[in-house]
C-alpha cells in the first residue's frame with residue numbers, strides 16, 4: 001500500500017458516506033481517489049487506483065461491492081449492516097482467493113459504542129437478566145441494528161462460557177413483538193424515532209440492582225475517527241476482521 005492510502009468511498013452521497021468523504025479529504029495521511037454512489041460503475045475503483053474502499057451503502061448492495069473489491073485486491077472497511085454467518089462465510093471464501101487483502105466489518109465505528117460492547121462482555125456473567133434497547137433515526141433499513149445484534153451475541157457468548165442460566169421471564173401471553181426480537185437468547189427492542197441518530201442501552205438486572213450501559217451518537221461525525229482508524233490499519237491486517245475493537249488494543 002502507498003504511504004498515503006488511496007481511498008474510495010462507496011455510498012458517497014448517503015448520510016454516512018458524505019461524512020466519510022469529508023473526513024478522508026481532511027485527513028493528511030490518506031488521499032480520496034473516488035466517491036461513488038448507486039448506479040456508478042465499480043470499475044471506477046480500479047481505474048482510480050483505490051487501495052482501500054469504505055462501504056457505507058445498503059445491506060442489498062454490500063456483497064456485490066465487497067466481492068469486486070476482494071477480487072481486485074482492494075482492502076475494504078465496511079460499515080454497512082445486514083451481516084449473517086452465511087454472508088461472513090462467503091466473504092471468507094473470497095478472501096481465501098486473495099490472501100493479502102484485508103476486510104474490516106465494523107458493526108459500529110463509534111469508539112464509545114465499541115467500548116459499550118467491550119464492557120457488556122465483562123458485565124454479562126454477573127447479572128441474572130439482560131435486555132438491549134437500540135434507538136435509531138427512522139431512515140434506517142434494518143432492525144435490530146447491527147450493533148445490537150453484535151452486542152447480544154457477545155453477551156450470549158460470555159454467559160454461555162460462564163454457565164449462566166437463561167434470564168428469568170414469566171411471560172406466558174404477549175402481543176407479537178412485545179418482548180422484542182430474541183438474538184441468541186437476548187431480547188432486543190428497536191425504537192425508530194425522528195430526531196434520533198444512533199443510540200443503545202444495555203440493561204443488566206439482578207436482585208435490587210440495575211446496571212445500565214448507554215451510548216449515544218449525536219451526529220455522524222462521531223463515527224469518523226473509527227472509519228479513519230479502520231482505513232489506517234486494514235492494509236496491515238489481511239483476512240476478515242469483525243469489529244473495530246481488534247484495532248483498539250483493548251486487551252481482554
Ligand SMILES: NC(=O)c1ccc[n+]([C@@H]2O[C@H](COP(=O)([O-])OP(=O)(O)OC[C@H]3O[C@@H](n4cnc5c(N)ncnc54)[C@H](O)[C@@H]3O)[C@@H](O)[C@H]2O)c1
Pocket residue numbers: 010011012013014015016017036037038039056057058059061065078079080081082106107108109110223
Ligand atoms: N458501522 C457504523 O458505525 C454505521 C454507522 C451508521 C450507519 N451504518 C450503516 O451504513 C449503511 C449506510 O447508512 P446511511 O445512514 O449512510 O444510509 P443512506 O441511505 O443515507 O446512504 C446509503 C447510500 O448508499 C448508496 N448506495 C446504495 N447502493 C449502492 C451501491 N451499490 N453502490 C454505491 N452506493 C450505493 C445510496 O444511494 C445512498 O446514497 C447502513 O447499512 C447503516 O446501517 C453503519
Ligand SMILES: O=C(O)C1=N[C@H](C(=O)O)CCC1
Pocket residue numbers: 081107108109136140141142144145146147148197198
Ligand atoms: O444509522 C444507522 O443505520 C446505524 N447503523 C449501525 C447499526 O446498525 O448498528 C451503527 C449505528 C448507526
